[in-house]
Amino acid sequence: MGIRLLINLVRFVVTYVIATVAVFLFMRAIPGDPAQIALGVNATPELLAKTRAEFGTDRPLLVQYFDWALGLPFGDFGTSYITRQDISPLIIDRVQVSLILVILAMIVALAIAIPFGTYAAVKHRNPSGIVVSGISQIGVAIPNFLAGILLVVVFAVGLGWLPANGWTPPGEDFADFASRVILPVLALASVQGAILTRYVRSAVMEVMSEDYLRTARSKGLGKLESLIKHGLRNASIPVLTVTSVQLAALIIGAVVIERVFVIPGLGSMLLDAVGNRDLLTVQSVVMVLVAITLIINLMVDVLYTVLDPRIRKGA
């Protein structure tokens, strides 16, 4: 088990380092001189040289890479070439907003998917189970920003129950936060819930055909009872894998949803930076998103090892 964890950790570090190199090369080597981009084509050579020295872009690429990459784990992302502001406090601020959205959405999605997916599996020959599967199928085909827009049309514009957009930090005014967070979370969670429902359904169906469930049933346990006692733990492993993949997808989905609901998260920051051609900010935010994805994957690998005795014992 210890060796497995170590392998996972090494893989994580190697993947992370390669990802930083890839992002750095793409964002720094291809676009050309950041000083030129910041100052425009009419800048004098003296001003260019001065700005390059100020940005630190007159140093060799390798030095610049290490300067940037070694700062990342400590939350030091550098100073934007465009706004000339320190990026770090902004990112830390924004990442909290995005994480609130993503975590709430995942909780709601699982709360939808686990009961409905299990139901659809247990009742897969009944019309009610087929209806649940059908609805989840359609849900998968709806992009989250469309779900967001439809929710706004119904609950904000039509019924007037909730605000259509905007954001208040939960520490400032919790009631206002709650009213503003519901629609974006629902937009993310409804689609995500539909996707997860399908995976829960197939995982539970897989488990239901296993011999040990037949044994449990023959001992006199009911269908649901045997499933809860013996089946769900086994069904949880494939569901966990897919949840991690989907968590990463949610983080990216939040980028779009933040745009729909005008929420000041990492996604809005990223898209604004793209609009301003603020390459260092894009580079750093992209790396933060990638790092979050990789950390989630690492945590799932660790959880895996704990949950599945077959892996734990190194079989």
Added chain:
Amino acid sequence: MAEEQVLSAKNRRKASPTLIVGAILVAAVVLAALLSFIWTPYNPVQAFPADRLQGSSAAHLMGTDRYGRDVFSGILYGARITLLVGLVAVGIALLIGTPLGILAGMRRGITEEVTMRGADILLAFPALLVAIMFGAVFGASTLTAMLAIGIGSIPGFARVARSGTLQVMSTEYIMAARASSQSSWRIARRHVMPNIIGMVVVQCSVSFAIAVLAEAALSFLGLGTPPPVPSWGRMLQESQQFLGTYPMLAVWPGSAIAIAVLGFTLLGDGLRDRFDPKLNGER
């Protein structure tokens, strides 16, 4: 011919409702795209300021937008953009991911480790993120959207091809082929590829659905096909400021996106049932 035998054997099995519905929806999108080449009710980019923001009528089946452009014409033309981006993106992923997956499955060892780790790293860069990076460096265009979605879809193909190849490589006829010292290339071409083609076709359909979603998201964010060329995502984005007054402006492109994604997802599911006989019967 052997191919005909295979086909007739498949035809004997009844097509599932999933496959039929999926095929119909996909066909509808393809027809809309083809139709846009020969006919649209109006020029989709031409503005008629006098006719702006009209509801559905005989003259404008789906009404008009804020510039007085015909929404139905835009939807037809948008199908073309959606399919073009999907085709190129899936093509890129298919041509790069599949050979890499087969190589990883046949060579094992270091080749496998490097290829699959590479796929893992790519997995941490979803299409949207790649597209945002492309958009920041090169500016947004249809080409950057296609490239980004294509690159983002490579790992899926690599994984499917590898797992299929691993299955094939453990069979007796491969051992026989190896014993008769056939070259790896010949084994890959004669034995591996025909056996994994079904899985790869399914992956194409599934990836196409994802590509349609990604393209819609990108053009929604302004990182896809630039205006004035109509795309479903941007039509949806432009509808946002009229949600209170003209919600149908969101419903039309939204439905178009959902139909296309649903079509390719169902088609993929239906094909998977067909190619994987294990799943038939008990389910």
